[in-house]
Amino acid sequence: MVYDLIIHNGTILTQNDTSDVIEDGMICVKGSRIVRVESSPPDTPLPVPGKGMNGDKIIDARGGIIMPGLVNTHSHLPMTLLRGLADDLPLEIWLNEHIFPAEGRHVNPDMVRTGALLGAAEMLLSGTTTCCDGYFHETHVAEAIYQTGLRAVLGQGVIDFPAPGVPDPSRNIQSAADFLKQWEDRSPLIIPSVFCHSPYTCSAKTLEAAKQLSSDQGVLFQIHVAETRNETGQCLAEHGVSPVAYLDQVGILDKNTLLIHAVHLSETDISTIAATAATVSHNPESNMKLGAGIAPVPALLEEKITVGLGTDGCASNNDLDLFGEMDTAAKIHKGRLEDPTVLDAETVIRMATINGARAIGLGDITGSLEVGKQADMVVLDTHRPHLVPLYHPESHVVYSVRGADVAYSVAAGQILVAQGKLTTLNLDEIIDDAMRIGKLIRLG
């Protein structure tokens, strides 16, 4: 058989059901799919691509680590352009005096497209090959991401306020429906979705209609929930129940619903999430930076809830590096519970790969390196002073590797980063565009 891409000479962290690790492993790809995952045959020459194939399509991992491309379960990509605009402020001042005004003035198709390209560049260079995003003007995010070769679940934002591109909130469901229609068959890599902002910014009627739309179309329903203590208190005051219980009452919770943040949960909330099979996007860095708190992830995992990792938007993180996010996730729960055994490295890697994929409905497509799955994978260069010696690759991946150690990123069989450089995107042009828009935003 002739392959389109072979990666060899690395330790493979498959993230299959038994978390197999294959030393001196080899992965062969045909089209966008993985067709072999195994030990390199000893003393046998590598299978080589047929005549006329480009020799670059054999990637030598140089003894490094080969793992699934990371899955970022929550982002607002255009907010890369608001990174560092305002920090360290009380939440209301940060939002009302900085972020919302900047969004009101500057969110337009050009900004959204540039921010999405900038975010895609950062994600690919740091090993993320799938993301789950929600914002306004999302069709322009989709156009940009479509160019990049990334895999993405994208949702047009639904909120009961005038929003960029949807000045009349009574049109918010229609705009979400239009987005689904535009992208339903456009590309296997762009998977449209519905993104309701939150239970406190959408009425029950809006929530119901949006959920109906996502159920009818069979797409993921994303929603921020129980992010802050304040939100939970308000929901109790207004509806007499917690935000999760309220969403359950409205009929939102099922296996196609992604609950983002889920920081302030009661035991009953956790049982409700488990019983409905809703999934969770854990965003530890954003939750800490905004002072929201620390989500009870060990308790969620105890109840077998599917938890993925997310970075959130760059205004509240301030990066899209999931390697750093894994490190943080592995540590903060140990610190909070004073227990070094919770969220071990293997658990955290699964959150950033296969469980992240499952959380956003792509568990059969990506998130692990197995025959038949899409060839979404990264190669880590471990010949670096902070990565030798290498005793346990899982430990290095979580505690020592950073985005800058990614040598190759491959999505759907396409090499999008090679030797640490983007292969398909013009980075200088993207950076120039970002700086141009940044100048406008700085002016106010």
Add this chain to the structure above:
Amino acid sequence: MVYDLIIHNGTILTQNDTSDVIEDGMICVKGSRIVRVESSPPDTPLPVPGKGMNGDKIIDARGGIIMPGLVNTHSHLPMTLLRGLADDLPLEIWLNEHIFPAEGRHVNPDMVRTGALLGAAEMLLSGTTTCCDGYFHETHVAEAIYQTGLRAVLGQGVIDFPAPGVPDPSRNIQSAADFLKQWEDRSPLIIPSVFCHSPYTCSAKTLEAAKQLSSDQGVLFQIHVAETRNETGQCLAEHGVSPVAYLDQVGILDKNTLLIHAVHLSETDISTIAATAATVSHNPESNMKLGAGIAPVPALLEEKITVGLGTDGCASNNDLDLFGEMDTAAKIHKGRLEDPTVLDAETVIRMATINGARAIGLGDITGSLEVGKQADMVVLDTHRPHLVPLYHPESHVVYSVRGADVAYSVAAGQILVAQGKLTTLNLDEIIDDAMRIGKLIRLG
């Protein structure tokens, strides 16, 4: 005047007493000292080195950030070779079944020297130009670090057990004294110190003698204290007081004492530290990873205690990247207290620079970019997708920059990293040595 080194075309974060930020700044160095820190004169050609000087000695920061070299106030450099050997285990099993046995078998001059070089490579590449270290066979750490050009406060470990290089604990003070003598006048960059392991591994007699030695020689006294809840409980049971109160009783606390970890502190402990002017090394990633907890840093800062940042050894972090440590420090206290305003970016940068320098007794020498101080500085390349646009350099430094963004590291006026590569160390050789020793350690 002819300079030996000029850095220009960057935003300077001086970390002087008023935290001045100089846009389009220029720093001129003569020998090891800073002689000018100012805005680049408009329309004036740059001052150029005299005839015959190497043109490389003008560094163009390309619009990036110029800041003091970072100060790591707590490391055990040889433990770079134990990075990832064991993780996610209960503290006692991790120590007694993994770390201590590996140390007992493998800590020797060759291991210590190689681990120190590996650590130095990682630190320089990630922007740290000063560290404060404690281990056994510390004279071999000192020999290695002396080669690298790093600035370092180094302490020979004192513990009341047989230790590598000091099989007879009754010789522990003598071995510390010998180390001080060996290094007292050897190099302005290697500053010897006394490092007592902890109040629970050293008797009162040992603590007193070690403190006497450090006071007589006028050197820093380093000690781990109040790291875990267990330690605090044991101290209360044994001595009837907290670890900090116990050290105070024994006469250890004064402005030349660095308290490492300081996680489990009462309000009285905090007042005692403030009253005695002892300083603190905050190691958030290690404290979380080992399940020790989260130190009450906002309360320490409230009492005007000098707090620096440290990574701890690589077996419990697992890296030496202070940019990542700044990010963590800035976030965890916000998360724990549910307050996004604590430990703002500027405060955290000072912990990693001038206040770290003060914490280890080098506040007059390094940690800020001011005329008369040593030329210890780094240049960050901000022309990267995760660092544009740039609204507030302090925000980027803490929340978005990572070690891999360091373009230049300079210590005492010497360029040790240029364009992201080590200039004086043979990295391949160091990595080969580390892998050779790692193989032995893996065999047990």
